[in-house]
Amino acid sequence: xxxxxxxxxxxxxxxxxxxxxxxxxxxxxxxxxxxxxxxxxxxxxxxxxxxxxxxxxxxxxxxxxxxxxxxxxxxxxxxxxxxxxxxxxxxxxxxxxxxxxxxxxxxxxxxxxxxxxxxxxxxxxxxxxxxxxxxxxxxxxxxxxxxxxxxxxxxxxxxxxxxxxxxxxxxxxxxxxxxxxxxxxxxxxxxxxxxxxxxxxxxxxxxxxxxxxxxxxxxxxxxxxxxxxxxxxx
Amino acid sequence: xxxxxxxxxxxxxxxxxxxxxxxxxxxxxxxxxxxxxxxxxxxxxxxxxxxxxxxxxxxxxxxxxxxxxxxxxxxxxxxxxxxxxxxxxxxxxxxxxxxxxxxxxxxxxxxxxxxxxxxxxxxxxxxxxxxxxxxxxxxxxxxxxxxxxxxxxxxxxxxxxxxxxxxxxxxxxxxxxxxxxxxxxxxxxxxxxxxxxxxxxxxxxxxxxxxxxxxxxxxxxxxxxxxxxxxxxxxxxxxxxxxxxxxxxxxxxxxxxxxxxxxxxxxxxxxxxxxxxxxxxxxxxxxxxxxxxxxxxxxxxxxxxxxxxxxxxxxxxxxxxxxxxxxxxxxxxxxxxxxxxxxxxxxxxxxxxxxxxxxxxxxxxxxxxxxxxxxxxxxxxxxxxxxxxxxxxxxxxxxxxxxxxxxxxxxxxxxxxxxxxxxxxxxxxx
Numbered sequence: 001x002x003x004x005x006x007x008x009x010x011x012x013x014x015x016x017x018x019x020x021x022x023x024x025x026x027x028x029x030x031x032x033x034x035x036x037x038x039x040x041x042x043x044x045x046x047x048x049x050x051x052x053x054x055x056x057x058x059x060x061x062x063x064x065x066x067x068x069x070x071x072x073x074x075x076x077x078x079x080x081x082x083x084x085x086x087x088x089x090x091x092x093x094x095x096x097x098x099x100x101x102x103x104x105x106x107x108x109x110x111x112x113x114x115x116x117x118x119x120x121x122x123x124x125x126x127x128x129x130x131x132x133x134x135x136x137x138x139x140x141x142x143x144x145x146x147x148x149x150x151x152x153x154x155x156x157x158x159x160x161x162x163x164x165x166x167x168x169x170x171x172x173x174x175x176x177x178x179x180x181x182x183x184x185x186x187x188x189x190x191x192x193x194x195x196x197x198x199x200x201x202x203x204x205x206x207x208x209x210x211x212x213x214x215x216x217x218x219x220x221x222x223x224x225x226x227x228x229x230x231x232x233x234x
Numbered sequence: 235x236x237x238x239x240x241x242x243x244x245x246x247x248x249x250x251x252x253x254x255x256x257x258x259x260x261x262x263x264x265x266x267x268x269x270x271x272x273x274x275x276x277x278x279x280x281x282x283x284x285x286x287x288x289x290x291x292x293x294x295x296x297x298x299x300x301x302x303x304x305x306x307x308x309x310x311x312x313x314x315x316x317x318x319x320x321x322x323x324x325x326x327x328x329x330x331x332x333x334x335x336x337x338x339x340x341x342x343x344x345x346x347x348x349x350x351x352x353x354x355x356x357x358x359x360x361x362x363x364x365x366x367x368x369x370x371x372x373x374x375x376x377x378x379x380x381x382x383x384x385x386x387x388x389x390x391x392x393x394x395x396x397x398x399x400x401x402x403x404x405x406x407x408x409x410x411x412x413x414x415x416x417x418x419x420x421x422x423x424x425x426x427x428x429x430x431x432x433x434x435x436x437x438x439x440x441x442x443x444x445x446x447x448x449x450x451x452x453x454x455x456x457x458x459x460x461x462x463x464x465x466x467x468x469x470x471x472x473x474x475x476x477x478x479x480x481x482x483x484x485x486x487x488x489x490x491x492x493x494x495x496x497x498x499x500x501x502x503x504x505x506x507x508x509x510x511x512x513x514x515x516x517x518x519x520x521x522x523x524x525x526x527x528x529x530x531x532x533x534x535x536x537x538x539x540x541x542x543x544x545x546x547x548x549x550x551x552x553x554x555x556x557x558x559x560x561x562x563x564x565x566x567x568x569x570x571x572x573x574x575x576x577x578x579x580x581x582x583x584x585x586x587x588x589x590x591x592x593x594x595x596x597x598x599x600x601x602x603x604x605x606x607x608x609x610x611x612x613x614x615x616x617x618x619x620x621x622x623x624x625x626x627x628x629x630x631x632x633x634x635x636x637x638x639x640x641x642x643x644x645x646x647x648x649x650x651x652x653x654x655x656x657x658x659x660x661x662x663x664x
Contacts, residue, residue, distance in 0.1 A: 042434055044383050045376040052375060053367050056504055059445055059455060062513050098322035109528035114639055116519070121530075124513045131515040134453045138326075141352070141451045186522060186532045195635055198538075200623040203575065205584045212580035212613060214651060218402075218409035218548075218660035225317055225413070 058133050062124040064176040071171035072151025074158040078166075080148050081155050084137050093117075093159040103159035106181055119160025123183050125175065128153050311335075314345060317413055320401075325353035326452070328395065330416025333542070333563065334549040339390070339590075339598040341419035343474050348481045349395050349417070349495060352451030357501055359485035362449065364431075364469070368506035371436025378485050382471065384426040384434075389468060389491070390597045392565045394418035394537050396494035396521060399644035402629070406660045411547035414648065414660055418565065420598035423489045425470030428463050432507070441507040445514070446488055449503035456497045457511035458490065462535075466491045466596075469502060492567030492596040493535040494642070496521050526637035537567035539626050540645035541574055541601070541618035552656035555609035560587070561602045566620035571599040573619045578605065580613030580649060580663050581628070587616070612652040613663065629662055 060066040082091065088099040095101035105115025114120075118128055133149045135141045144152070154170035157163040157178065163170075170178075192199075218224060305312065314329040321327040331347040341347075348354070359378045367373035398417035401407045408414040432444075437460070444463050447455040458467070468489040471478060478484040483500030490497045496516055511517070511533075523531040541564035546552050560578075564571045570593055575584035590600035601616070618626045629646035651661040 041436075042384065044434065045374045045380040048365050048367055048373040048375040053365065053373060056365060056447075057367070057506070059447075059506065059512055059514070061508070061510060063510070065508075100322075109524065109530075110526070114524060114528075116524070118519075121519065123518055127513055127515050127518050130455075130512070131519075134455065135352070135451065135515075138352070139451070141453060185529050186518070187529060189531050189534045189536070191531075191534070191536070191538070195627075198624055198627050198631070201625065203584070203617065203619065203625050205575070207582060208584070209582055211582060212663035214613075214661045215664040216405035216662040217651075218406040218414075221405070221407055221409075223319065223407065224409040225315065 058130070060126045060130040060133075062126045064126065064172070067126075067129070067172045067175055068146040069172050070146035070150050071169050072147050072149070072154055073169045074151075074154045074163060074166045076148075077151035077153070077155025077158070080144075080152055084144075085152070088138065093156065102156055106160075109182070109185065117160070118156055119162060119181060121182050121185070122180055123186050125153065125157075125178050125180055128156060129175075309335075312345065314348065315412060315416075317401075317408075326351045328397070328417060330412045331419045332412050333416055333418075333544050334411045334547050336544070339420050339563075339592075339594075339600055340474060341421055341598075343421070343476065343479050343482070346419040346421060346473070346479070346482060347395065347417050350450070350452070350481070351454055354481045355450045355501060356480060357449060357485060362485050362501075362503070364486060364502060365504045366431060366435045366506075367504075368445075368508050369438040369441035370432075370507055371438065374431075374435050376431070378471065381426060381431075381469065381486065384430055386424060387427055387468065388422055388424040388472075389466075389489075390420065390422045390592075390594050391489055391491045392418055392420040392537075392596065392598045393489070393495045393498050394540075394565070396496065396534070396537070396642035399646070399648075400641050402646075402660070402662070403633075403640070403644055404638045406662045409548050409660045411542065411544060411549055415542045417495070418563075418598070420565075421473045422475065423468055423470040424472035424475075425468050425486075425489070428467035428469050428488070428505075429465075431469060432463060432505075437507065440509045442509050443507070443511050445504075445506045445508065445512050446497070446499045446502060447504040447506075448483075448499045449501040454496075454499055454516055455512065455514045456499065456516055457514065458497060458535075460507070462490065462493070490535075492537055492569075494521065494537060497535060521642060523636065523640035523642050525640065531640075534643055537565070538643065538645045539566035539568060539571070539618045539620040539624045540564070541571075541616040541626060542648045543576070543614050543616050543650060546614060546652060546658045547650055548658045548660060551658050552607055552652060554656060555607050558605050558607055559602050560605045560614060560616075561600070562587075562616050564589075564599045564601055564616070564618040565597065566618065566622075566624065567596060568620045568622045568624060569595045570621045571601075571618055572621045572623075574599075574601040575617045575619075576601075576603045577615045577617070578612045578652075581615060581617075581647070584617065607652070609654055611654060613649050613661070614652060614658075615647050615649045617647055630664065 088096055089102050090096045093103035101117050103117055103119055105117045105120035108115045108120060129149055132152055133144060150170045154168060312332050312335040314331060316327060316329045329348040331341055331345050362378055364376045395417035399414060402414055442460050444458045444460055445455055446458060447453055470489050471486055473482055478487060486502045487500040488498050488502050523534050541562055543560055543562040545561040560576055564574045574587045576587045577584045585603060587601040587603040593599050626647055632646050649661055649663055651659045
């Protein structure tokens with residue numbers, strides 16, 4: 001199961017899961033005798049115009065589909081990052097205060113406290129472009145040009161030691177040639193197989209175990225906010 | 235009159251049904267047939283009431299004194315709360331529903347848990363549009379007025395954040411029902427089946443996946459298999475009879491029954507059909523589950539069966555020995571709850587609880603079991619079984635499978651420790 005192919009070609013397993021869930025018990029609601037598909041189209045709404053679609057259609061897939069034409073270098077990205085990103089993410093992407101770290105942590109996925117960053121954890125470079133263009137900077141989303149986004153992604157590759165050359169230019173042509181270190185680190189949900197033991201057995205009702213021992217108590221950590229001191233109700 | 239009503243209540247031990255269940259309960263839960271305590275009788279004070287209170291002698295506020303009603307002033311502590319240390323900002327954060335104070339299966343709209351990634355936007359419904367495009371015959375742009383003309387449906391479903399209970403993966407951390415389980419809520423949703431909207435655009439044969447996206451500053455986007463979209467997903471504009479609350483996606487959100495809260499995109503503005511998933515940030519960096527070998531599960535959409543005792547709980551201690559009703563909630567993304575068992579000795583012995591109607595698919599389900607507490611220490615827990623035969627696991631079973639770093643999908647059995655003074659604590663057992 002733990003192969004990149006399975007993760008990318010997820011439709012098969014997804015279909016299985018959906019079919020399994022639907023076939024496991026009574027259907028949630030009976031299908032209408034006349035399906036909506038057999039009815040004439042309702043004719044509601046209007047056709048979305050190509051320019052309207054283009055304005056919102058910024059998503060990018062791992063295979064590069066959706067990448068706009070453009071380019072940016074590590075150096076350019078460094079400059080933009082220090083102006084628009086470093087206040088939260090730190091000069092080197094290490095994260096300021098509680099804000100997310102974007103670099104570092106490679107090889108820590110089996111550690112007691114893994115450090116999940118773009119370099120150590122993310123599988124696809126496309127996600128960085130898509131997410132930055134869509135949602136960053138936090139509080140001023142969708143304010144970056146395509147070239148600025150390419151430059152920032154190039155700089156993030158540099159911060160994560162995936163690209164060493166300061167003069168490296170990332171563009172829509174060479175984008176998909178770059179693989180992230182954890183590209184093969186994901187696999188499709190396998191709970192139905194790997195955790196099969198949680199299904200089907202009639203659970204024990206009497207004298208099921210020895211008297212339990214309490215091993216951890218939340219009140220000893222003392223990190224629970226005082227429930228009585230919630231925000232004021234107006 | 236009042237005392238008679240109490241005595242004839244079928245839940246008291248004096249009715250035949252009640253006595254049977256109490257005898258059974260005494261044997262199983264306390265290991266003794268001797269009931270010990272006195273039968274429940276009305277408080278003598280109720281038989282000779284005190285003098286009339288002021289509200290019995292005067293005129294109250296008139297109608298439309300509160301054009302939009304609100305709870306009694308004495309319920310002021312029944313509110314959503316957050317954990318300030320949990321996140322870097324309140325705008326990309328979560329608030330928890332006060333399950334300890336709620337009854338039934340419907341969460342009041344003002345208490346439904348919140349999870350935003352860029353705050354709660356104020357969306358103008360007159361300007362809001364839903365775009366459906368990609369592998370469709372005819373890309374569509376729909377206004378709210380258009381959407382409300384489509385054939386409508388209403389369904390009751392829970393939404394649970396997959397991080398609900400995530401703080402308890404390593405150890406019992408939150409000494410509170412609200413903070414350990416409050417990222418689940420349940421509502422009646424009204425809107426349009428997603429399949430109705432997609433069929434209006436005409437789905438191209440190659441389409442296998444849908445990307446759904448919000449209109450807020452996070453523009454959260456997730457990939458969903460088309461099968462699920464056409465099965466039971468809803469595009470809703472109403473919640474428990476009124477327009478969605480702004481924090482729940484006003485004017486339009488997606489409801490994906492039984493699947494992790496994150497895919498229930500709020501302020502829904504765009505649906506794009508494609509032949510492959512997008513691997514967006516919320517399905518790679520987040521909402522993937524790290525396993526002990528360093529690889530991660532992706533697309534763990536389904537919420538497995540889960541239950542929790544909502545009384546007693548840390549916020550609602552016991553008031554001395556005697557009769558109580560252990561109460562709780564159970565739910566499963568697989569469909570219906572089939573059974574809930576309750577233990578008061580940390581899982582040595584179990585007794586099957588009563589399920590309260592309605593028991594709906596992918597909705598919260600109530601359960602209860604009468605309990606005569608003898609004042610001794612107890613370990614109270616519940617265990618749900620759903621209609622697929624899935625049995626809610628212990629935290630030890632889950633950790634053996636997944637380690638402690640998978641962040642999401644902690645659906646383990648919750649144990650509350652009851653101390654002789656009646657106080658209640660979140661604990662984990664070995």
